[in-house]
Amino acid sequence: MSLWTVMYSAIRRAHILARKRTIVQPSYQHAAPVFDLQRSCHGKLYEMAPANSSKYMPTAKQVFFKSVKYDTSTSGTLLDWQKQSDIDKHMSKDPCRLMTKEPGKQPAEDPCEQFKRMRLKNDPKQCPPSGSAAPDGGDGCNGKDSGDPNKSLKLTCLLGALAAMVAGGLIAWFLASTKNDDNKGAGGGSDGDNNSADAKRGVSGLVTSPDSSEKLPKHVPYLIIGGGTAAFSAFRSIKSNDAKAKVLIVSNEYHKPYMRPPLSKELWYTPNTNEKTNKDYRFKQWAGSERSLFFEPDEFFVDPEKLEESVNGGIAVAQGFSVQKVDAQNHTVTLNDGYKITYDECLIATGCAPKNLPMFRDAAPSVREKVMVYRTPDDFDRLLRYAAEKRSITIVGNGFIGSELACSLAHYSKENDGGKIYQVFQESGNMSKVLPNYLSRWTMAKMKNQGVCVIPNASIKSATRDEESLKLELNNGMTLLSDIVVVCVGCSPNTNLASPSKLEVDRTLGGFVVNAELEARRNLYVAGDASCFYDPLLGRRRVEHHDHSVVSGKLAGENMTGAKKPYVHQSMFWSDLGPEIGYEGIGLADSSLPTVGIFALPSATDARSSTDNLTVNREEDDGSKHTIIVDEKSNSDVVTWDDDAHGEQPDYGRGVIFYLKNEKIVGVLMWNLFSRVGLARTIINQNKKYDDLNEVAKLFEIHS
Known part of the structure; x- marks a missing residue:
């Protein structure tokens, strides 16, 4: 066995020991906050107790989370997220070189080079710097016999360096293992492979609590x-x-x-108040109040x-x-x-x-390590690393999580001069399973304006890996280069x-x-x-x-506890697509159902006029399925549009959409209207047919 092989094996062992209970995370800063007083009600949705009850709601001083302690003595590496094959590949090129990928910083000095330089200073004849020949034409640093009578001294120096590295690794491991068990409060990022995620947690010492x-x-x-x-x-x-x-x-x-909702919304808009990391995942709600995840x-x-x-x-x-x-x-x-x-x-x-996609789940390990799903704080941490390093990110999926995350990442990237954000999906517009077609396409245009590169009517045909990124071939002939792919296609x-x-x-x-x-x-x-x-x-x-x-x-x-009550609640949902779009819904908000949408569209002269004066326009590509009722003083004669159309598109600023089944209202979506869920729930519970939905829409005060 060669000397280099021995050094390589020992260094790898020392490195694993040194990192066994340590997670290294580079510092970052959140984007600037976005506060919207109209959405203050969304903050109350995170509270389980009634608004007038403080019995279970902790004070700001009480909200505290003991998070994992990060090792700040080491430069920010990504070894936690790289497979062993990746480590082997880099270390085989230079067994003494530890990988560093912190943007904007020079890599730490090669330990071998430092050792060689010190030897050269003491005895120039013994070991010249890397790349230089020994005085006698040999290369004692690489283990080759140079004919030097002090060969044993060279071996002693090399073995001394090896021993120092091993000892350093053992000391680092000992210090890390004696830290507070708060390390059990966080885990590794998810890449869609549960076995891989469990392996990463095991290496980090995050097994179970209690330990048996x-x-x-x-x-x-x-x-x-x-x-x-x-x-x-x-x-x-x-x-x-x-x-x-x-x-x-x-x-x-x-x-x-x-709670999960802030992971794709407010956390990305909240400024980081700590110098290092937001360890307890504190975030600003849209109304400005702060709380923990x-x-x-x-x-x-x-x-x-x-x-x-x-x-x-x-x-x-x-x-x-x-x-x-x-x-x-x-x-x-x-x-x-x-x-x-x-x-x-x-x-x-x-x-x-x-869920993950079969093409990624069954791909080669080198591809899978660049693919992740998104659901936990660990997934947020991993994706934040990529965003902070200005990497290009591709979101697959157009639903709640996919669309919210695309908007949030685009905002973060814009505020921090970050990388490109792509969103790829098979449908023709964002949130197409919930929103009527006209509103889905309009929302997609808004997302493009926010900086998301939206690619509809497309799917990923193949994914291959080069050294740094994935090459994604789409079925429409396009090719994307992305540093990470986030699959957001629902859950089971x-x-x-x-x-x-x-x-x-x-x-x-x-x-x-x-x-x-x-x-x-x-x-x-x-x-x-x-x-x-x-x-x-x-x-x-x-x-x-x-x-x-x-x-x-x-x-x-x-x-x-013995109550024996039936569950009759009509649950609501909400979504925030950046600072311009927010909506709340209740019941069956399914775009496959017939809908009637009533919107207050601003006219050129001003004008939000009364809903007493309305005209009806029907979406062309859906026949009479989706009815759009708009203010007749609006500039827009046609409410549908396509990407190739010229001129200003209609602005669906505020409105209400009714979803119908057997001519009864089974779902209500309030577009940029808030604090009206109780009214919508009452209307659904009445379970009756309405002769004039204009009159029902007036109850929502869309012009107020």
Whole structure:
């Protein structure tokens, strides 16, 4: 074995040891904040308690999250996100060279060069700088015999350098391993491959908390499977009805419960107030108030091993564990390592898992490491690294997450002179499953104005990898070079428990089938994205909205304490596409249904006139399916348009869209109108036909 091979192996081992419990993250700054007083109501959507109740809402001083400690002594590398093959490739070129990719900085001096220079200073005859020949024509630094009588001294120097590197790695590992266990509060970025993500977390020392399932209680009164919004909402409901309730959450995530909507919205618009990183993911809401992504700080939770002895009860979170099976008859759950926990009441709130595309999932490892999905704070951290380094980013998908993220990244890139943001999807416009065609295409034009390079009617045919980026071949003949691809094509309910637990899953919608009280079995409930419930007005449904998770979790918690209430809530949703577009919806907002849209369009002379004076225009490519009612004083004679049209396009500033089924209103979308969800919910619940939707639209005061 050559000397270089020995050095290479030792250095790799030292490097792995040094990084085992350390995550390096370069510093960054958020883009400038955008505040919109009209959207102040969106901030209230993150609150689970009523607006006039402060019982469960922490103060600004209480909101604190213990995040992972970052090693600031090392230059910002991306080794956490690179495969071992990538490391091998670079180190084989120069075994002593550690990779650095922090933009705008010179790489650290090669350890080999530094050592050679020191030797040359002491004895110029022994080892010249790299690239120079030894005095006798040999090259003692590369292990070749130069005929030098002091050959043993050269080997001693090389072995000394090797020993110093190994010792340094061991010391760094020891120091990192003795840091606070807060390192367990964050994980690695997701690339769509769960095994890869788990491997990264394992290397970082993020396994489970507590470190063994044996430290978990053997019995709990209330057990919740899943650690998301529905789970935490259920806990608050349980605690409000059972003051000393002991609740255990079993979650396969590595964070305490947090909200997901800000990950694609406000977090990207919030200025960073810290010098290094936004460790607790604090963000500014549109109205300017600040809060954390996490529902409660770490101090709020009880250690799982101390839950049984807690006099006043509380909530404990077992992080990194997964449930393999639920025995509803014997009130027992079995964890993935075989450990069993019995319960009195149990809630399944496993949520959804983001989908990936088969062409990426089955691609070569070099391609997969440049592809990610987007759902967790770890995904935000990873994508932020690329954005901060001014990389080009491609979003695949035109739904809520894909469109919101594209706008947010474009804003961030514009504020920080960043890279290009692409959005690729097969449909003809953004949010096409929700918005009528005319509004979907208009929204797409607005997104282009915000800086997103939108490519509709296209799909990715193939993806290949060069040294730094992906080469994406589209089916329309275009080729994109992108540093990272973010797949945002929806998610699937996590129902792996169903088969071993003998629970029913809806064949069409997915999700655990539950009764009106959200029960799948006696004393076994399901809430949130994974529940498939029956809506008396709209039929069987499965909803993936924050509001549904909050309310269904709350109801499940009440029923776990004996309330036995039916779930009849019409959940709402909202979206923010940059500073110009925001909307709220409720019910079946499905663009495949007939719609009637009433908009207040500004005229050239001013003018927002009364809705008493209206004309009707029908979209040309949809026949009479989508009806658009606009102010007849508007300059626009035609409300449809295409990308090749010249002149100013109509401005759908404010309006309301009604979605119809059997001539009844089953969904309402309020376009740049806020705080009117209660009215829309009342209209849907009336479940009747309206002779004149103009009169209904007046209730929304679209001109106010």
